[in-house]
Amino acid sequence: MGLTNQATGFRTLRENFLPASTGGYLVALAGNPNAGKSTVFNALTGLKQHTGNWPGKTVLQARGKFTHQGHTFTLVDLPGTYSLLANSVEEQVARDFICFGRPDVTVVVVDATCLERNLNLVLQVTETTNAVVVCLNLMDEARRKRIAIDVPLLARELGVPVVPTAARRGEGLAHLKDTIAAVATGALCPGPAPIIYDADIEAAAGQLTRQLQPLLRGRLNARWVALRLLEGDATLLQGIQQFLGVDLSEPGIKLQVKEVLV
């Protein structure tokens, strides 16, 4: 069977960033390349940061720390990507970390002057995990271009907290830290609304989800995995094998996927 000792692979990725003994929280920082992610990162961590590589990959990784309300937060800066659908090494690294690294909170930095394009990534992240905070950055640019955003409406539509910021000027950062802390400690429980697809996709996904749930045992969003299997995302299967020890290319499962597809 494919269910080997998955605990080691699974925890090792997270333990890369958090020594087991700290009571700290792990926060992932995602966003489009030009959304001002590094400015937010620098603003939150100040000088307490460290740059290196993602293990085994030539993609830059920065991590830093900040404390707020008595808690320590380790912030990991994910590569800037337009989507999580793993078309490049950066997207794969970002996706793998959000899925398998199990951050306590994922903050998605969004460019307020280009909301539509940036929302694509937000929606993909909320499909993967519930603990999401949207940092609506570059609000100063939006003001300058006279773009107004109805933040409460946006938060309602997305089902996650939305914090407007202008990181270049230090605006909104306190509120951002408050929100991150609230979601990390469980004081705030975001409930993102799932995206509904075409009827046949939903049917196929539903079937696969039911089969996947016992195998994944709650460590990964089964519906999300089902959708990725339907699209033929090969790297995800490798990731699940590597980090969860679950081999979804097993003949039994493959057969079921094929049945669903055909």
Place this chain on the structure above:
Amino acid sequence: MAGQKTDPVLVEAQRLAGDLEDSYRDRIVAALYAQAEAIASRAVKEAPAPRREFDWRLDAILTSRLWGYPIMLALLAVVFWLTLKGANYPSALLASLLFAFQDILTSLFHRLDAPAWLHGIVVLGMYRTLAWVVAVMLPPMAIFFPLFTLLEDLGYLPRIAFNLDNFFKKAGAHGKQALTMCMGFGCNAAGVVGCRIIDSPRERLLAILTNNFSPCNGRFPTLITLAGIFMGGLLTTAAGVAAATLTVVGIILLGIVLMFFTSWLLSRTLLKGVPSSFTLELPPYRPPQVLRVIIRSVLDRTLYVLARAVLVAAPAGAFTWVLANVHLGAFSIIDHMAGWLQPLGKVVGLDGYILLAFILGLPANEIVIPILLMSYLSTGMLTEVNSLAALGEILVRHGWTWITALNVMLFSLMHWPCGTTLLTIYKETKSLKWPLLAAVIPTALGLAACFLVKLLAGLLDIVAAG
């Protein structure tokens, strides 16, 4: 499993599954975008149309057929002109301050009755090299880097990639190499690390191997000083400054041409392959936070230059002083080593001391001229070198003409990368082959170029005399 590749039915089944997966993905992505569009249309209140047109109109000029390239060249020239002109006075000021302090140190050593060799190593070797590097390297860096960061903040750099991509594609390289090339002007090691933005391994290697043709800030002092003395009439007149600027810009442009040429050559020989996909986002222009960028950049660069001066230049200076003042027989170690290199040096229009200075300058490009001076001065004269004029005198006394200066500038452009860069290439490529190639290619080109210049100069001399 072996049969899978040859079984046509399975192949067809895989293709059908692939098509089906494509179709599922199409619809899933379409649904995501539709949702994003719907939410955005409800949440965003005002139309930004007028503002966007400003960006488009600016781009229409900056990337136009008529103005695109001239503006790029002009910006390059302006950046280097500002660097040259702006650094002139502060460099002189720093030099006089630091060398005045050197006199204080010397008298201190006298009072403590310190042995001459200690004074030599610490004051004449370490401190003088450190002082020279700080005086000559800090002001240009403190001007160039902020200017460059301002352009980057503004959003102009992707436009450079946009304008030049076609040439990169024709040379078999990736458009983003335009950006790594620009990063290399600051520091080649940083440029090499920056090559990670290129996904395809082949194109990434092209960018890494050719990055050295962007002369880094460490080589600016060599270029600026020599251009100032031999082409710019000691920078005393506006015409002089203009001439020196043009020379430096000319060298930079030559570097860019060589980068294209080498990429093209490598694409057809060692790194054969086809161009990969290329998409580039042209972000909207943003007014840069001028004051913040300048302050942060200047502080950052100052700390960096000082740290490098202390960690690299000072020890190298001490080492060179020892080599220059320990005698084996009638000559110093440096004289001996320069003597071995003299034949090769003369053939290519340089001399043994120059080649030796470049070799000893492996740790950091900025120490090449201090080492050269120390080697020349070890032949006896303890002259103070705190002005361009004094420096020029020493060089001329050792047989330099403006051809020599030109060749030294060319060799500075085309020689092996500094130690840090070579180490970085090794770490990025995890192979010894590539740093070796990165060292051999520019050196071979450099020696050839210097030889050609010497040849041409000789021919012109004959023509003029006859």
Place this chain on the structure above:
Amino acid sequence: MSTITSLSNLRPGSSGEVVSLQARGLARRRLLDLGLVPGTRVVALRRSPSGDPTAFFIRGATIALRREEGWEVLVQQV
């Protein structure tokens, strides 16, 4: 009577609506990720002074694509 052409043939200043993508596999996924799903409005902004690539306005962002990539996207001119 609007014609269907490839994105690369769209003259700067004109716009089109994406009809279909000809590419397969990874290339197709890359195009999708840019937002080039059927029905998307695309505006051709300008060409590079050297002729290639071309800058397009797609879903709020300005993105440059090479001729080879634009070939694979069929649009209906508007």
